Amino acid sequence: MKITGPVRALGTMSGTSLDGVDAAIIVTNGVTIESFGASDYRPYSDTERDVIRAGFGQWGDLPEAAEIVETAHAQLLNRMEPSDLIGFHGQTVAHDPGGRGTHQIGDGQVLAEILQTPVIWDFRSADVQLGGQGAPLAPFYHFALAKWMKADAPVAFLNLGGVANITWIDPRCARPEQDGALLAFDTGPANAPLNDLMQNRLGQDCDREGALAARGSADESILRDFLADPFFYRMPPKSLDRDYFAHLSRAVSDLSDADAAATLTAAVAMSVSDAMQHCPIPPATVWVAGGGRKNPTMMQMLSATLDMPVRPVEDANLDGDMLEAQAFGYLAVRVARGLPTSCPGTTGVRAAVSGGTKSVPGKLAQVVGG
Numbered sequence: 001m002k003i004t005g006p007v008r009a010l011g012t013m014s015g016t017s018l019d020g021v022d023a024a025i026i027v028t029n030g031v032t033i034e035s036f037g038a039s040d041y042r043p044y045s046d047t048e049r050d051v052i053r054a055g056f057g058q059w060g061d062l063p064e065a066a067e068i069v070e071t072a073h074a075q076l077l078n079r080m081e082p083s084d085l086i087g088f089h090g091q092t093v094a095h096d097p098g099g100r101g102t103h104q105i106g107d108g109q110v111l112a113e114i115l116q117t118p119v120i121w122d123f124r125s126a127d128v129q130l131g132g133q134g135a136p137l138a139p140f141y142h143f144a145l146a147k148w149m150k151a152d153a154p155v156a157f158l159n160l161g162g163v164a165n166i167t168w169i170d171p172r173c174a175r176p177e178q179d180g181a182l183l184a185f186d187t188g189p190a191n192a193p194l195n196d197l198m199q200n201r202l203g204q205d206c207d208r209e210g211a212l213a214a215r216g217s218a219d220e221s222i223l224r225d226f227l228a229d230p231f232f233y234r235m236p237p238k239s240l241d242r243d244y245f246a247h248l249s250r251a252v253s254d255l256s257d258a259d260a261a262a263t264l265t266a267a268v269a270m271s272v273s274d275a276m277q278h279c280p281i282p283p284a285t286v287w288v289a290g291g292g293r294k295n296p297t298m299m300q301m302l303s304a305t306l307d308m309p310v311r312p313v314e315d316a317n318l319d320g321d322m323l324e325a326q327a328f329g330y331l332a333v334r335v336a337r338g339l340p341t342s343c344p345g346t347t348g349v350r351a352a353v354s355g356g357t358k359s360v361p362g363k364l365a366q367v368v369g370g
């Protein structure tokens with residue numbers, strides 16, 4: 001497929017919180033954003049979630065979990081408008097960039113056959129093979145968003161999913177792979193330890209609206225220990241496995257429910273605040289996407305800890321639930337055009353690289369990047 005102008009790309013994301021699959025249309029030439037299209041969501045059932053979660057931390061084939069991921073995507077995408085190209089992230093089950101690599105399940109060729117549409121997938125492997133972290137990959141999309149927003153001074157995007165990641169952008173640069181245009185890295189936990197606490201103690205999926213944390217007080221000594229973790233002493237780019245900070249849920253085991261939730265919520269704000277020291281200059285605004293922006297206690301703690309405005313991306317007319325899905329639609333178009341999807345400033349890769357594998361209906365997968 002030769003891309004000369006804007007195409008309709010359908011991007012998908014099945015994130016670390018395992019709530020379900022997001023899908024969103026974006027019209028783009030892989031450089032500028034022309035417009036946003038429809039989006040939709042398909043939750044995983046409890047049984048599906050349990051099967052996928054059982055695969056977390058495993059590096060081998062997970063046929064049952066992979067089929068669940070493929071089927072959920074196929075059901076969701078089949079009920080959406082057709083597109084020219086699909087960007088399929090898959091589901092991350094294990095991530096160890098300095099060691100065993102990164103492992104996303106779900107086969108793009110299967111989706112290409114079912115949906116009769118070209119699919120770009122396996123976005124992270126080429127980056128890891130070239131010495132990168134393989135994550136985060138949304139930063140090249142954040143760069144396009146900063147241009148779309150007509151930002152004229154550095155801004156940051158903060159994604160609060162299971163893990164938190166930040167992208168610092170200098171929109172005065174012409175291209176995202178240019179030196180000094182982007183700095184991106186995972187900052188620490190977002191909702192994963194808090195969700196685990198809510199599940200284990202109260203059988204709830206999350207601290208809805210931050211109501212529990214709002215009633216508690218954060219434990220300063222646990223937070224001090226948390227910030228002493230070697231992860232915070234590493235220079236970016238750096239990335240995290242979802243469960244790297246799982247021990248934090250155990251560290252709060254002697255606290256009341258409310259104090260434990262407050263401590264885990266404060267840990268998110270403290271680690272984002274710690275991350276700011278790496279930004280070349282402070283961003284004018286921190287634009288927040290991901291489920292954590294719907295937690296008012298988390299947002300208040302962030303505002304109290306950071307020295308700049310912290311605003312949900314909705315204030316810029318964006319959909320904070322769909323940013324990651326849009327990102328993988330955008331990146332799919334870049335891969336199809338051979339444009340880079342990561343660079344030293346975003347993943348620590350040796351040089352800018354165009355990752356991804358392309359599968360077309362009826363054909364064997366062919367690597368187009370790397």
Ligand SMILES: Nc1ncnc2c1ncn2[C@@H]1O[C@H](COP(=O)(O)OP(=O)(O)OP(=O)(O)O)[C@@H](O)[C@H]1O
Nearest residue numbers: 015016017161162163191206208209290291294295
């Ligand atoms: N109303 C709400 N109140 C509090 N927390 C919420 C609310 N809505 C969503 N969340 C939190 O956001 C999480 C989902 O966030 P999101 O969908 O951004 O994660 P993800 O995309 O799966 O993760 P990642 O970006 O790490 O892959 C939920 O698990 C929950 O913890």
Ligand SMILES: CC(=O)N[C@H]1[C@@H]2OC[C@@H](O2)[C@@H](O)[C@@H]1O[C@H](C)C(=O)O
Nearest residue numbers: 016092095135136137138163165324
């Ligand atoms: C390996 C992996 O799937 N990482 C995810 C995860 O979820 C958030 C954070 O950790 C980020 O590094 C990444 O996802 C986003 C979409 C990214 O690549 O930009």
